[in-house]
Amino acid sequence: MSGSWVNSAERIGADLHLELSGPGGRRAALTRALRDAVRGGRLAPGTRLPPYRSLAADLGVARNTVADAYAELVAEGWLTARQGSGTRVAERAAPSRHAGKAPGTAPPRARGPRHDLRQGTPDVSGFPRTAWLASYRRALQQAPNEVFGPGDPAGRVELREALAEYLARARGVRSTPERIVICSGFAHALRLLSEARVLRGPLAVEAYGLPHHRDLLSRAGVRTVPLPLDERGARVDLLERERGVLLTPAHQFPTGGPLHAGRRAAVVDWARARGGLIVEDDYDGEFRYDRKPVGALQGLDPERVVFVGSVSKSLSPAVRLGWMVLPERHVGEVLAVKGEREAWASVLDQLSLADFLARGSYDRHVRRMRQRYRERRDRLVAALAERAPHIEVTGVAAGLHAVLRLPPGTEAATVARAGRLGVALDGLSGFRHPRAPETVPAYDGLVVGYATPSEHAYAAALDALCTTFPNP
Structure with a gap:
């Protein structure tokens, strides 16, 4: 017969669509629609329903039709009506979320690991x-009206100005706000660079790295070539005809350690000579413990390096804000691919981060978390030294994870044993490039994220971890 949107008086914006159809006239149709809305959970227990007159006007029915429908549902126990409180959904009218299941069967629950050390x-x-x-x-209070319209694909100028100042001071990045493009994180940056054809294959990548990034590049048609690693970082001396290289120079992921100073200079020389491009993933550059901070590679040649960072490690991946500092010639290409308006990064979050940076709140937060993670790193190293001294710990001078070297042939069994004990771990082999040459050793090991558990859960997570290792 008709359908209409009804706005609950107490749940502003929580519209409910009532479809008045079926036999029996308007009153019967309204009674069925309200009963179905309660039974299906669209009207939650305790929700106050609109007054008779308001609902009647919204639906185009007589006031008495609404009053009679409410009265019938009160009598059935679906609604309650009290003087001064209006008509509400009864508290005991909560719908079953598992209709159709056998009586007494508990719904299955997705359970995560007891201890998450990924x-x-x-x-x-x-x-x-x-x-x-x-x-x-x-x-929000200071935002100009334009903020609530389509966003600038480059990102809010307030954030780009704050980032230019912060990155120059804290990471040694040479930039202006005009060369910064806001994105939602590193993966988004890779997509934009690939779609803009700024990144083209063959692209050299470190022989150990995130499979997700390699897969993303592959889907974009960019062929990746594994670059061996040693104690000084990526073997950039082996670069030949590649068009670019993706590096984690401040803290190699996942093996740890910075790119040696000589190799930093060498890869920039290679890019200049070959016309190549370097993509610098600065994923956790703020967190260093036992060494001086390693500045951005981008500072050596801003026209040959794309510097990419985000707040996913420093604040939270839920904030979904990142940035690219681009060579001048690539800014227009990336913006052309991004489109005419911002479709990814919340403008209000951008303004919030700009304020957070400008007031020093970001620096204070990073210092606080750096101390927390340093203490966790120390507790991990101490626990292993006491309970599993045969396990070598590496890559702990910076970052949020450690690499634990295992005896050859024991990684898979250790990860499986940890899973049975409720400990989620990443095996080192999962990060090795599938086409890595035989000259790249295939180490057995674990990548342990000591930042992941909350403070109160960390001691139990460490205890569980120490029970998973094979005997020496």
């Missing part, structure tokens, strides 16, 4: 809620 995630319990909320409120 790499890639910071301690999300350390997110600076109070300071971030203060920045968000200021950003």
Whole structure:
């Protein structure tokens, strides 16, 4: 017969579509529609329904039709009506979320590991809620009206200005706001660079790295060539006819360690001579413990290096903000691919991060988390020295993870044993390039993300980890 959108008086914006159809006239149709909305969960227990007159006007029915439908549902127990409180969905009218299941059967629950020591995630319990909320409120209150329209694909100028200052001071990046393009993270940056044909194959990548990035490049038609690693980082001396190279020079992922100073200079010389491009993944450059900070490779030649960073490790992957500092000649190409308006990164989050950076809140948060992660790193090393001294720990001078070297042939069994004990771990072999040459050793090991557990869960996670190792 008809359908209409009804807005609950107490749940602003929570519209409910009532379809008045079927036999029995308007009252019967309205009663069925309301009953179905409660039974299906679209009207939650405790929700206050609109007054008779309001609902009647919305639906184009008589006021008495609504009053009679409400009265019938009150009598059936679906609704309650009290003086001064209006008509509400009864608390005991909560719908079954598992209709059709046998009585008494508990619904299956997806259970995560008891102890998550996988790499890639910071301690999300350390997110600076109070300071971030203060920045968000200021950003919202001070935002010009244009903020609520289509966003600039380059990103808000306030954030690009704040990033240019911060990256120059903290990471040694040479840039201007005009050369910064905001994105949602490193994977998004790779997609944009590939679609813009800034990245073309063959592209050299470190022989150990994230499979997700290699897969993304492959789907974009960019062939990757594995570059061997040693104690000084990527063997950039082996670069030949590649058009570019993707590096993690501040802290090689996942094996750890910075790219040696001589090799940093050598790869820039190679890019100049060959007309190649270097993509610098600065995924956790702020977190260093036992050595001086390693500045950005980009500072050696801003016209040959694309510097990419994000807040996924320093703040949270949920914020979904990253940035590219591009050579001048590539800015227009990337923006052309990104489109006429910002489709990925929230403009309000951009303004919040700009305020967070400008007020020093980001620096204070990074220093606090650096100390927390240093203490966790120390506790991990101490626990292994005491309970598993035969396990070698590497890559711990910086970052949020450690690599534990295992006896040959024991990685798969160790990861499986850890899983049975409720400990989630990444095996080192999973990060090895599938076409890595035989000259690249295939080490057995674990990549342990010591930042991932919350503070209160870390001691138990360490204890469980130490029970997983094979005997010497």
